[in-house]
Amino acid sequence: MSRIGNAPIEIPKGLKVKTEGQTIAVEGPKGKLSFDVPEPITFGIENEVITFKRPNDERNVRALHGMARAMTNNMVVGCSVGFKKTLEIIGVGYRAIVKGKNVDLTLGFSHPISYPLPEGVTAEVDKEGKLHLSSADKALLGSVAADIRRYRPPEPYKGKGVRYAGEHIIRKEGKARGKK
Structure with a gap:
């Protein structure tokens, strides 16, 4: 089980997160960034928290799960703090x-x-x-x-x-x- 992929991402105040299809766009005081989440991975935003889910436990899907969460977290931290x-x-x-x-x-x-x-x-x-x-x-x-x-x-x-x-x-x- 991926510990990184399962960890939720809290969205800090002053940050705008927009989603369109498999794309997540983050805009904040330090800049604007976007990332295309790989196809088998799904995500959702509820109560200022982003969560990621994977359909199965295949090795490459687990790797994409953790990578998608880490890339999104880097965008959130980068746009808010830098x-x-x-x-x-x-x-x-x-x-x-x-x-x-x-x-x-x-x-x-x-x-x-x-x-x-x-x-x-x-x-x-x-x-x-x-x-x-x-x-x-x-x-x-x-x-x-x-x-x-x-x-x-x-x-x-x-x-x-x-x-x-x-x-x-x-x-x-x-x-x-x-x-x-």
Whole structure:
């Protein structure tokens, strides 16, 4: 039995949820998102609570049941509160600057990198040089953060590069000098 799929989703105040066929659309202070629920899964909205049901216990139907509930919950949380991801840029001369809808990254290459932010994602840099990304769409936010990290992943010797906040990098010992 799916514990995730059976959990109801409470709709917070100030959020509008519309359904049309198998599509759920959520609108709130942080944005608008929609999701097409896969065909065998049914859903209902009663008393500001969304519930999902599945017709049988086949493996792929159980997987779709949990996924539909999780995607809808991510839309509800994203449109009401929003999601944030923080990237730490570590290294001498490494920095990020937000210019309009672009993030300009200086990561030790011979040229700066200009990353265009997709619609719905905002970025800001604090005084410590950390890049804060925020969005209502959790999947899009994770994709943007992974794209930026991919330009210069943290290296294992000094730890220089772009890493997620709180990410632990396993460090290697350098060359053993003078050992005989």
